[in-house]
Amino acid sequence: MGTKINIAIDSILSCEQIFSICNNFLSQHPSVEMDISEEVMNGAWEALVDDRIDMIIGASGPIPKQKGIQTVHLCDFKPTFVVSQHHPLAKLSQPISNETLAKYRAVVVHDSARQWIANTHAVLNNNHYFYVPNIEYKIKAQLAGIGYGFLPRSRINHYLNSGELVELQIEHITNPIPLYLAWKVVNRGKALTTIRDMLIANKVQITC
Template sequence: MSLDLDCFKVFNAVVSCGSFGKASEQLNCAQSVVSYQIHKLEQNLGTLLFDRNAYRASLTQAGQALLSESKRLLQQYQHIQNLAQHYTQGWEPALEIVIDGALPMDPVMLALKSLAEQNIPTKIQVKVEFLGGVQKRFLSDSADLMLVKDFLASPGLIAQPLPDIDNLLVVSKDHPLAKQTNIERRVLLEQVELTVNDSSSSALDINDAHQFGGDRVFYLSGFVYKKNALLMGLGFGWMPKFLIEQELRDGSLVPVDYAQTNHYRFSPKLVQSEFKPLGKAGEKLKLLILKEFDEYLTTSN
């Protein structure tokens, strides 16, 4: 069976116009051409689409059943044409971004929302990793962008700074450490330290330099679990301040009065590879992320 899209276009025109004659006027062709295309389509499908016994041609049951599929076929064809046109204009088919879970997701989601409102044709995938897992995923997937707390610099990686992120050493208000002051390191080492596990199984040597390194360490798979564990009084640990603003306000989490310091800042980076130039969607997303991060962290700080 050989099907011609032009035949389906004529079929839809006849139905929408109500007659072969009006369809020929809309299509700017002779009525004989319309009749020929419909006849050819009926032959290829092996069924009659129109009942020609009446004064005005009407759809048969088969014609009615095939009409919706015909419209769907033409819509899909138009969609393919639009995609092809977009891609020739520099829009990439797909875009992948890898984010460290220690960074706020709100600015990324706002950037994606702005991009979605522009009806771009690019499919976007967002993946969340931790520590060395971010760069490992970025390299293994040949991703387009990564937002990272720290990374191993190498030739070809281009990094742009994002606003600093505050981190606090905190504990539940009911934990014994909450009642102590001027706490020494040796005291912390006696308690359970909560930390987020590096999501890479290998060898990118990116560790949390602020981990205390005692024997009693619980590794958790993300900051949601870590915050829950902190609230339960399981232990103490560092948390990005933006994730615990409410808990600090209501007093359910309190800063640990560590003798050295209970806060630090890190400077995240937005990284891309010069060996994989960004298309239109990537460039737009990069600029939107930089803008949203700047506004978000400026406001929260």
């Protein structure tokens, strides 16, 4: 049986550029199998620590302490607050207050952690949530007008340009969220090291 690499890609990243790098790797190492899964927030770290995967692409902080994990910074996710063009918030004057936002539903991606404490990013205090499994579902839910939320600009530029999604200014300030490539120090297989080094060398292609 040939070598198999298990890689998780965090939902926040678009996979197109990553798959292009994977394709280059596989063309040079045709006997290697790759198993790609999707994780969200702490679920990605949990999968790595529990040895369900060999490497994470796009994991967000905080990085687990004293777990023998090595990381390389990939990019910074800069959250863009958007709603559907038909959402009531799109018609209000800006910036929009937290009190006003509290009257409406937020669309939130579930952390995929099974045992670890679930984490959230760029979520405002609110009691009205619509939970989805990944960023792609979140985009579709917000396009449908179900609620508001932060999304990666690189994934929604065409919807912003078409006017289907509208960017809003709000009182709440959200800082960029660093995303990492991560692996266990003890995992030193040649195939894993090679694809890891290729990802690092081409990380400029990976957009948040």
